[in-house]
Amino acid sequence: MQEMITNLLDYSRLHEEDEGEIRADCGVVLDEVLGDLSALIDETGAVIKVGNLPVVLARPRDLARIFQNLVGNAIKYRRADVIPRISISAIREDRQWVFAIADNGIGLEPQYFDKVFTLFQRLHSRERYDGTGIGLAICRKLVQNNGGRIWVESQAGQGSTFYFSLDAAE
Numbered sequence: 001m002q003e004m005i006t007n008l009l010d011y012s013r014l015h016e017e018d019e020g021e022i023r024a025d026c027g028v029v030l031d032e033v034l035g036d037l038s039a040l041i042d043e044t045g046a047v048i049k050v051g052n053l054p055v056v057l058a059r060p061r062d063l064a065r066i067f068q069n070l071v072g073n074a075i076k077y078r079r080a081d082v083i084p085r086i087s088i089s090a091i092r093e094d095r096q097w098v099f100a101i102a103d104n105g106i107g108l109e110p111q112y113f114d115k116v117f118t119l120f121q122r123l124h125s126r127e128r129y130d131g132t133g134i135g136l137a138i139c140r141k142l143v144q145n146n147g148g149r150i151w152v153e154s155q156a157g158q159g160s161t162f163y164f165s166l167d168a169a170e
Helices: 002-012 026-036 038-044 060-076 135-145
Strands: 023-025 047-050 055-057 085-093 096-103 150-155 159-167
Touching: 023 026, 023 060, 026 038, 026 047, 026 060, 038 060, 055 159, 060 085, 060 096, 060 135, 060 159, 135 150, 135 159
Parallel strands: 047 085
Antiparallel strands: 023 055, 085 096, 096 159, 150 159
16 A cells, blocks of 8 residues: 555656756666666566667656666566567657567557556556556656657557657757
8 A cells, every 4th residue: 555655646746847858868768777677687587679769858767767667567567488578669750759668478458558557557466466557657647748648559468569759859
Protein backbone atom coordinates (compact mmCIF):
# COMPACT_ATOMS: atom_id res chain seq x y z
CA MET A 1 0.00 0.00 0.00
CA GLN A 2 2.85 2.39 0.85
CA GLU A 3 4.39 1.79 -2.58
CA MET A 4 1.06 2.63 -4.27
CA ILE A 5 0.73 5.86 -2.27
CA THR A 6 4.30 6.86 -3.07
CA ASN A 7 3.77 6.15 -6.78
CA LEU A 8 0.49 8.06 -6.82
CA LEU A 9 2.18 11.08 -5.24
CA ASP A 10 4.94 10.80 -7.81
CA TYR A 11 2.38 10.65 -10.63
CA SER A 12 0.51 13.69 -9.27
CA ARG A 13 3.75 15.70 -9.35
CA LEU A 14 4.27 15.07 -13.05
CA HIS A 15 3.36 18.25 -14.84
CA GLU A 16 4.33 20.13 -17.90
CA GLU A 17 7.20 22.41 -17.04
CA ASP A 18 7.85 25.52 -19.07
CA GLU A 19 11.59 25.18 -19.56
CA GLY A 20 11.59 26.16 -23.22
CA GLU A 21 13.09 23.85 -25.78
CA ILE A 22 15.32 21.25 -24.20
CA ARG A 23 17.36 18.90 -26.30
CA ALA A 24 17.94 15.32 -25.22
CA ASP A 25 20.46 13.00 -26.86
CA CYS A 26 18.51 9.76 -26.74
CA GLY A 27 21.61 7.60 -27.12
CA VAL A 28 23.26 9.16 -24.08
CA VAL A 29 20.07 8.97 -22.02
CA LEU A 30 19.48 5.32 -22.96
CA ASP A 31 23.09 4.37 -22.15
CA GLU A 32 22.57 5.74 -18.62
CA VAL A 33 19.28 3.85 -18.25
CA LEU A 34 20.84 0.59 -19.44
CA GLY A 35 23.62 1.14 -16.91
CA ASP A 36 21.01 1.51 -14.18
CA LEU A 37 19.32 -1.68 -15.37
CA SER A 38 22.59 -3.62 -15.77
CA ALA A 39 22.01 -5.94 -12.77
CA LEU A 40 18.56 -6.93 -14.10
CA ILE A 41 19.94 -7.32 -17.63
CA ASP A 42 22.75 -9.56 -16.35
CA GLU A 43 20.41 -11.56 -14.10
CA THR A 44 17.97 -12.34 -16.92
CA GLY A 45 20.50 -12.61 -19.75
CA ALA A 46 18.50 -10.02 -21.69
CA VAL A 47 19.86 -9.17 -25.12
CA ILE A 48 19.27 -5.54 -26.05
CA LYS A 49 19.87 -4.24 -29.56
CA VAL A 50 19.96 -0.46 -29.93
CA GLY A 51 19.78 1.34 -33.27
CA ASN A 52 20.95 4.87 -33.95
CA LEU A 53 18.97 7.23 -31.76
CA PRO A 54 18.33 10.92 -32.43
CA VAL A 55 18.38 14.15 -30.49
CA VAL A 56 14.84 15.23 -29.57
CA LEU A 57 13.08 18.13 -27.90
CA ALA A 58 12.36 16.63 -24.50
CA ARG A 59 13.48 16.87 -20.91
CA PRO A 60 16.29 14.31 -20.44
CA ARG A 61 15.00 13.15 -17.03
CA ASP A 62 11.54 12.53 -18.53
CA LEU A 63 13.06 10.60 -21.42
CA ALA A 64 15.09 8.53 -18.94
CA ARG A 65 11.95 7.58 -17.00
CA ILE A 66 10.18 6.61 -20.22
CA PHE A 67 13.06 4.37 -21.31
CA GLN A 68 13.46 2.97 -17.77
CA ASN A 69 9.80 1.93 -17.59
CA LEU A 70 9.55 0.55 -21.12
CA VAL A 71 12.82 -1.41 -21.09
CA GLY A 72 12.20 -2.56 -17.51
CA ASN A 73 8.75 -3.84 -18.50
CA ALA A 74 10.16 -5.58 -21.57
CA ILE A 75 12.45 -7.52 -19.25
CA LYS A 76 9.88 -8.07 -16.49
CA TYR A 77 7.11 -9.41 -18.74
CA ARG A 78 9.23 -12.09 -20.38
CA ARG A 79 8.14 -15.59 -21.26
CA ALA A 80 9.39 -18.37 -19.00
CA ASP A 81 12.55 -20.08 -20.23
CA VAL A 82 13.00 -17.55 -23.05
CA ILE A 83 15.88 -15.08 -23.07
CA PRO A 84 14.44 -11.56 -23.28
CA ARG A 85 15.32 -9.95 -26.61
CA ILE A 86 14.64 -6.24 -26.88
CA SER A 87 15.13 -3.95 -29.84
CA ILE A 88 15.16 -0.16 -29.47
CA SER A 89 14.96 1.98 -32.58
CA ALA A 90 13.68 5.28 -33.94
CA ILE A 91 12.49 6.46 -37.34
CA ARG A 92 11.85 10.00 -38.51
CA GLU A 93 8.29 10.90 -39.51
CA ASP A 94 7.99 14.52 -40.59
CA ARG A 95 8.87 16.70 -37.57
CA GLN A 96 8.90 13.85 -35.07
CA TRP A 97 10.87 10.78 -34.20
CA VAL A 98 8.89 7.61 -33.51
CA PHE A 99 10.60 5.25 -31.09
CA ALA A 100 9.93 1.53 -30.91
CA ILE A 101 10.79 -0.73 -27.99
CA ALA A 102 10.06 -4.26 -29.20
CA ASP A 103 10.32 -7.42 -27.10
CA ASN A 104 9.69 -11.15 -27.34
CA GLY A 105 7.77 -11.25 -24.06
CA ILE A 106 4.31 -12.38 -23.04
CA GLY A 107 2.46 -9.80 -25.14
CA LEU A 108 -1.12 -8.72 -24.60
CA GLU A 109 -4.52 -8.95 -26.22
CA PRO A 110 -5.85 -5.99 -28.28
CA GLN A 111 -8.63 -5.21 -25.80
CA TYR A 112 -5.94 -4.17 -23.29
CA PHE A 113 -3.97 -1.81 -25.57
CA ASP A 114 -5.51 1.33 -24.02
CA LYS A 115 -6.11 -0.09 -20.55
CA VAL A 116 -2.39 -0.63 -19.85
CA PHE A 117 -1.81 3.16 -19.89
CA THR A 118 -4.42 3.78 -17.16
CA LEU A 119 -3.45 4.26 -13.51
CA PHE A 120 -3.38 1.07 -11.44
CA GLN A 121 -4.64 -1.09 -14.30
CA ARG A 122 -2.86 -4.40 -13.88
CA LEU A 123 -3.37 -7.34 -16.21
CA HIS A 124 -1.63 -9.83 -13.91
CA SER A 125 -1.62 -10.61 -10.20
CA ARG A 126 0.99 -9.10 -7.90
CA GLU A 127 2.13 -12.63 -7.08
CA ARG A 128 3.10 -13.21 -10.69
CA TYR A 129 4.55 -9.75 -11.51
CA ASP A 130 5.47 -7.13 -8.94
CA GLY A 131 4.63 -3.45 -9.32
CA THR A 132 1.73 -1.10 -8.79
CA GLY A 133 0.36 -0.65 -12.30
CA ILE A 134 1.48 2.97 -12.63
CA GLY A 135 4.59 2.75 -14.85
CA LEU A 136 2.87 2.98 -18.23
CA ALA A 137 0.55 5.73 -16.97
CA ILE A 138 3.68 7.70 -16.03
CA CYS A 139 5.12 7.05 -19.49
CA ARG A 140 1.95 8.31 -21.14
CA LYS A 141 1.88 11.48 -19.06
CA LEU A 142 5.59 12.21 -19.64
CA VAL A 143 5.33 11.60 -23.39
CA GLN A 144 2.28 13.87 -23.60
CA ASN A 145 4.00 16.55 -21.47
CA ASN A 146 6.81 16.53 -24.04
CA GLY A 147 4.43 16.90 -27.00
CA GLY A 148 4.19 13.30 -28.15
CA ARG A 149 1.96 10.27 -27.97
CA ILE A 150 2.41 6.65 -26.91
CA TRP A 151 0.76 3.41 -28.02
CA VAL A 152 1.31 -0.33 -28.17
CA GLU A 153 0.99 -3.10 -30.73
CA SER A 154 1.13 -6.64 -29.48
CA GLN A 155 0.09 -10.23 -29.85
CA ALA A 156 -0.37 -12.43 -26.79
CA GLY A 157 2.50 -14.89 -26.47
CA GLN A 158 4.51 -13.17 -29.20
CA GLY A 159 5.75 -9.97 -27.56
CA SER A 160 4.92 -6.30 -27.70
CA THR A 161 6.16 -3.14 -29.35
CA PHE A 162 5.65 0.09 -27.46
CA TYR A 163 5.87 3.20 -29.61
CA PHE A 164 6.17 6.82 -28.61
CA SER A 165 6.78 10.01 -30.57
CA LEU A 166 8.72 13.15 -29.71
CA ASP A 167 9.57 16.28 -31.65
CA ALA A 168 12.85 16.27 -33.55
CA ALA A 169 15.52 18.73 -32.38
CA GLU A 170 16.55 19.59 -35.96
